[in-house]
Amino acid sequence: DQQVKQNSPSLSVQEGRISILNCDYTNSMFDYFLWYKKYPAEGPTFLISISSIKDKNEDGRFTVFLNKSAKHLSLHIVPSQPGDSAVYFCAATGGATNKLIFGTGTLLAVQP
Amino acid sequence: GAGVSQSPSNKVTEKGKDVELRCDPISGHTALYWYRQSLGQGLEFLIYFQGNSAPDKSGLPSDRFSAERTGGSVSTLTIQRTQQEDSAVYLCASSLAYGLAEYTQYFGPGTRLTVL
Numbered sequence: 719d720q721q722v723k724q725n726s727p728s729l730s731v732q733e734g735r736i737s738i739l740n741c742d743y744t745n746s747m748f749d750y751f752l753w754y755k756k757y758p759a760e761g762p763t764f765l766i767s768i769s770s771i772k773d774k775n776e777d778g779r780f781t782v783f784l785n786k787s788a789k790h791l792s793l794h795i796v797p798s799q800p801g802d803s804a805v806y807f808c809a810a811t812g813g814a815t816n817k818l819i820f821g822t823g824t825l826l827a828v829q830p
Numbered sequence: 831g832a833g834v835s836q837s838p839s840n841k842v843t844e845k846g847k848d849v850e851l852r853c854d855p856i857s858g859h860t861a862l863y864w865y866r867q868s869l870g871q872g873l874e875f876l877i878y879f880q881g882n883s884a885p886d887k888s889g890l891p892s893d894r895f896s897a898e899r900t901g902g903s904v905s906t907l908t909i910q911r912t913q914q915e916d917s918a919v920y921l922c923a924s925s926l927a928y929g930l931a932e933y934t935q936y937f938g939p940g941t942r943l944t945v946l
Contacts, residue, residue: 722872752934761834761921761937762873807872816928817863817886818935820872 721745722810724821732829737795739824741808744789748819749812753782753793756805756823765806766793798828832856834938836922842944843912851907851941855924862905863925863935864889864897868918876920879905880928912945919943 723742731737739753749770754762768775768782768791775782781794795802805825809818835854843849855862864876875889879899890896894912899905909916919942923935 724872754937759939761923761939764934764936767934809873816933817875817878817889818865818873819875820865822870822872 719744720822721748722808722819722821724806724808724824726824727822728825728827730827730829731798733800734797737793737798737802737826737828739793739795739806739808739826741791741793741821742789743791743810745810745812745819746789747813748810750810750816751782751784751791752809752811752818753780754807754809754820755802756807762807770812795826798826800828800830802826803828834922834924834936836920836938836941838941839939840942840944842946844946845914846911848908848910849912849943851909851920851943853905853907853922853924853938855903855905855922856936857903859924859926859936860902861925861928861933861935862899863923864905864907865921865923866918867921867940868915873921876907878928909943912943914945917943917945 752767753765756762784791805823807823808821837852862879865873894910897907919940921940923937925933925935
């Protein structure tokens, strides 16, 4: 069963607009969440994270929101830039281990 | 400083052959993780090391898969008698330590394994 779900396989956004990527999880033991960005033929690059004690974390153009009651998190990118075009993975960890459980990714295309 | 490196970057092998994949973590990182990404799938956890020991091997898909780490540094993932379903990108990550989720995992570029 998929404990971390990214239901949108792809998203297309105009340059300068907001990109919103969504992620849902099922395991209530998860207490730390991360977003990674991946370009083709490269490994994932850490982007931003959030602890379950917070509901928002911001870093420059990137903001992650966490709604624990809904078991939902989202990544906002404002303003979107063509260089943001990549696959974005949501990941979660918690409990006795910090192995990362990943979603299947969302391909973001930012159109110039 | 240098990031996580993996070799080879690409490996093509015939079904039934053994393969070894290598990972060099970031210097000073005590925790090391192996993941794999099969076509159309997310990243799947395989095994993690704390130092040279592997407390969590729960993600290894079968007993054909094994991994070791020596000197608290380099790790090798070995797949024996490869099958076509083993075809995937194998990713290695390292973090400063283990036990605190805040220790971000940094990934290498991966090894793309193709089993014919």
